[in-house]
Amino acid sequence: MEHDGHRHVVCTVTAGQDVRLWLRDGDGRVWGGFDRLEAALAARGERLVFAMNAGMYHADRAPVGLFIGEGGTEGRVVTAAGPGNFGMLPNGVFCVHEDGFAVVESRRFADNPPDCVGASQSGPMLVIEGAVHPRFIPGSPSRFVRNGVGVSADGTTAHFVISDRPISFHDFAGLFRDALETPQALYFDGNVSRLHAPGLARSDRGRQLGPLVGLVVAD
Structure with a gap:
């Protein structure tokens, strides 16, 4: 998809499809990338349609905030402002429900945790209630290849996006x-x-x- 002169890859999923989150294998080792994960799924008769990184992490690759995926829950919801992009409030949590998806502002999530079968906290929010994050600056020279997720108003569709080239927060x-x-x-x-x-x-x-987050189908 091209928008305002920037090209992106958009991977769109709908409610009922098998969207999963991963961090560690059954032995507690961080997957770290796509090759081992894809091979492990293939051994179970499953195919990885797409996958991408799904949130910020420490040097040991543990999540900065809350993570819920195959293997259980790790970390906790961080609601305080802090350094870096993660702490640029409001930040949020991507949640996979049994019947759809949601992006929930972190403090709202902490006050009333929804029932998520998978979740990953990251930040900042890109769009909040239809408005671009107030700290994003049009024309900012800070540009990177970026990725993120957006959820439709009815929660039935999620778009996972990565830019082809470096892009500002505001344009993304x-x-x-x-x-x-x-x-x-x-x-x-x-x-x-x-x-x-x-x-x-x-x-x-x-x-x-x-x-990591991705879409799995039976092979």
């Missing part, structure tokens, strides 16, 4: 607000952003990753 958020029309969208990361999409003959490498 504009794609979610104006082109994808998602009233809530969440930033996953920048610079480290990676996408695995076999249908596009693409599998980005060169970085050990923390939390």
Whole structure:
């Protein structure tokens, strides 16, 4: 998809599809990337349609905030402002429900935790109630390859997006607000952003990753 002169890859999923989050394998080892995960799924007769990094992480690749995925829950919801992009409030949590998806502002999530079968906290929010994050500056020179997720108003559709080239926060958020029309969208990361999409003959490498999100189908 092209928007305002910037090209992006958009992976769209709908309620009922098998969207999962991963961090560690059954032995507690961080997956770290796409190859081992894809091989493990294939051994169970499953196929990874696409996957991307799904939130910020520490040097040991543990999540900065809350993470819920295969293998259980790790970390906790962080509601305080802090340094870096994660702490640029409001930040949020991407949640996979049994019947759809949500991006929930972190403090609201902490006050009334929804029932998520998978979740990843990250920040900042890109779009909040249909408005671009107030701290994003039009024309900002800070540009990175970025990825994130936006959810439709009815919660039945989620768009996972990675920019083709470095882009500002403001321009990246504009794609979610104006082109994808998602009233809530969440930033996953920048610079480290990676996408695995076999249908596009693409599998980005060169970085050990923390939390991952992707779509799985029976093979």
